[in-house]
Amino acid sequence: MTARPPAASAASVTSVPLTWLYVPGDRPEVVVKALASGADVVIVDLEDAVAPDRKEYARSATAELLSEPPPVPVHVRVNALDTVHAEDDLKALAPLRGLGALRLPKISAAADVVRVAERAAPADGGALPLHPLLESALGVERAYEIAAAHPSVRGVALGEADLRADLGVRDDRALDWPRSRVIVAARAAGLPPPAQSIHPDTRDLDGLARSCAHGRALGFLGRAAIHPRQLPVIERAYAPTPAEIESAEHIVEAAAARPGAQALPTGHFIDPAILAQARRTLTLAQRATRP
Structure with missing residues (x-):
């Protein structure tokens, strides 16, 4: 496990995005619109948002998009590492000039992060940024180990939908302890404050604003979105008064x-x-x- 120095200075967060917009990888026309949405980072999703029979198309469409650097940073959420699609995702995407980072779903062990870092290392000796997603009780328990697993890790985040299912919780407040655990782990590993997980109701903008205010109070910085209409709400919620x-x-x-x-x-x-x-x-x- 390779830990970084603790991140205490403002310089460590000056370039941290506030808005991360998820878009399905099998809809390239939607990806193009997302690039002009004003989101700080566009996350092309090859995992949950793509049906099994569309995985190959999503992968090839994303590879074509990222053959050259896009106008805003693009991250790709690959398929879970224990699926048959993960190796093909890494093989197709890691060499691309336009890939900003890989988001790794359902991570529960530091060894998985190290394996991807070694597998996806660019030929020029650089490091492809990785963002593990913690979506299980085991992942949360190992949050610091995962956050400090490799110098390529540039951020960690919760996947709250899967975590809710794993924990069997009904009340959103039950997730405050895992949220705080991941925030502390990220900072202890020298990483920026995590962004909040998505708010699944794209029309509930008032609820989104309240949830963002709560997340900001916990120590999150920014939030993932699944629709462009959520972006201004997130921006306002995280703007200083x-x-x-x-x-x-x-x-x-x-x-x-x-x-x-x-x-x-x-x-x-x-x-x-x-x-x-x-x-x-x-x-x-x-x-x-x-x-």
Whole structure:
């Protein structure tokens, strides 16, 4: 297991996406629309969204799409590693210039991540970014081992639909402990804060907003979506409030004027961790003004 240094600085999150849009790999016309949707990352799904008799077509259509770099980062969720499709997915996709990362479903062991990292390593000696998805009780129990399994791991996330089924829970609040477990594991492994799992009701935008607010309070950063109409809700939910921005500006200005730990007249105490959080807040605030 190869752990990274703990990620405490704002620089580690400045390029973290807030919106990740899933699209089915067997519908290339929908993928093209997703690339223009405003999502930070498009995730082409070869797994749950594709019927068994469409797997080969989805794979070939995705390979064609990623033969050249797309206008926004594209990740591909391959089929589960214990299926007959996984090896064909890795073989077809790993060499492609336009592939931003692989998302690995149903991961429950660090060894599986290492195997994919070694199998998918580019010929030039680089590293193809990997994002394991934890979708079972065993995966959650091993969250840190998986997050720190290999330097190619750039993020981890929960697959909450499968996890609900595995745990047999009915109340969404029952997932707060697994959510916190994965958030802590990611940060302990030096990874960015995870993004929330999808909100399955694409028309329930009020419920999505409430769920995002709860996820933000837990420590998530951003969220996966399954429809473009969800993207603005996620953006707004994770955007800093005016009060948060004002506080962050005071902290950064005070730190620049007088480096080191100190107490402000407002009662705020500044140390490196608080300064990093303030800088992250200002970075996220800049998203609202980007062209």
